[in-house]
Amino acid sequence: EQFFATARTLEGKKVVITAGGTIERLDPVRYLTNDSSGKMGFALAETAARQGAEVTLISGRTAAEPAIPGIDIVHVESAEDMLGAVLARYETADIVIKSAAVADYRPVTRAANKIKKDGESLVLELERTTDILKTLGERKKQQILVGFAAETEQLEHYAMDKLRRKNCDLIVANDVTEPGAGFNVDTNVVRIFGEEGLIEQLPLMSKREVAGRILDQVAKRLKTREE
Numbered sequence: 001e002q003f004f005a006t007a008r009t010l011e012g013k014k015v016v017i018t019a020g021g022t023i024e025r026l027d028p029v030r031y032l033t034n035d036s037s038g039k040m041g042f043a044l045a046e047t048a049a050r051q052g053a054e055v056t057l058i059s060g061r062t063a064a065e066p067a068i069p070g071i072d073i074v075h076v077e078s079a080e081d082m083l084g085a086v087l088a089r090y091e092t093a094d095i096v097i098k099s100a101a102v103a104d105y106r107p108v109t110r111a112a113n114k115i116k117k118d119g120e121s122l123v124l125e126l127e128r129t130t131d132i133l134k135t136l137g138e139r140k141k142q143q144i145l146v147g148f149a150a151e152t153e154q155l156e157h158y159a160m161d162k163l164r165r166k167n168c169d170l171i172v173a174n175d176v177t178e179p180g181a182g183f184n185v186d187t188n189v190v191r192i193f194g195e196e197g198l199i200e201q202l203p204l205m206s207k208r209e210v211a212g213r214i215l216d217q218v219a220k221r222l223k224t225r226e227e
């Protein structure tokens, strides 16, 4: 394990981070989710705390959960639960980082009882969830808002489109088809974008290192804002 210098660049800052995948229930025993492990969000939370931030980690389903000393973890299931948990802490937050893989759709109805295998086929009707990041962008005041973008093609185009549409300060984009990037691994390959375009293109590195680089960019923006 590599050790990283811990300049306390986020001393006293209130940081809200979302991690993991959301769970959208079909019935009492079944749900829709995705491959997110939560590792990127947990690495961000740990690094921000080490830099002196007051961290709240709002976590959906994760593969493994390291206990992080001094971090307030709030567990949520659905996109709507996550929205509520983030909004409750939004007004006082200095930095919000949306690394969670939020479901884009949820079942229109949630059966009260276990769905029985009556027919030869079953069609699920899904509806859009609320876009949490977009909602935060619309209500943004002092907060530095950081979003993620998981793409398989036209990375820069889609990343910049998300940054603008969701009114983010930074977008961390990764090509999830690239080896060592994205879901369920300990490494990532990302590019960081701001309103000015590409800020940093990082090589393959551990999610901890990536977390440090993202928070460096956030600290830089905070500093220019405070000057």
Ligand code: CTP
Pocket (backbone or CB within 6 Å): 079, 098, 099, 100, 101, 102, 103, 104, 129, 130, 131, 132, 133, 134, 146, 147, 148, 149, 150, 151, 162
């Ligand atoms: N996001 C969110 N709420 C949603 C969906 C996504 O807050 N209902 C956030 C994610 O946490 C991430 C960013 O939006 O920070 C981008 O997520 P991504 O899935 O890459 O983009 P989408 O806008 O959902 O578009 P698409 O899946 O079609 O690429």
Ligand code: CA
Pocket (backbone or CB within 6 Å): 102, 103, 104
């Ligand atoms: Ca999506």
